Amino acid sequence: MAINFNKANFVLSAVKASAFIRDGRPQVTFAGRSNVGKSSVINRLLNRKNFARVGATPATSPPPTM
Numbered sequence: 001m002a003i004n005f006n007k008a009n010f011v012l013s014a015v016k017a018s019a020f021i022r023d024g025r026p027q028v029t030f031a032g033r034s035n036v037g038k039s040s041v042i043n044r045l046l047n048r049k050n051f052a053r054v055g056a057t058p059a060t061s062p063p064p065t066m
Contacts, residue, residue: 005046 030038039052
């Protein structure tokens with residue numbers, strides 16, 4: 001199964017395993033301490049500038065909007 005990264009979209013932010021989507025499709029999770037560049041890595045992997053929003057001040061990435 002090929003993954004088209006150009007059609008990536010934010011679906012859900014889950015903090016409990018019971019809230020995870022179980023639809024059989026591949027899923028990727030990023031977890032880590034504050035201010036380590038998680039949003040920047042996501043943007044680089046997808047080759048998109050603002051997919052994961054990066055805050056102007058450290059450790060303040062804004063929540064995703066739907």
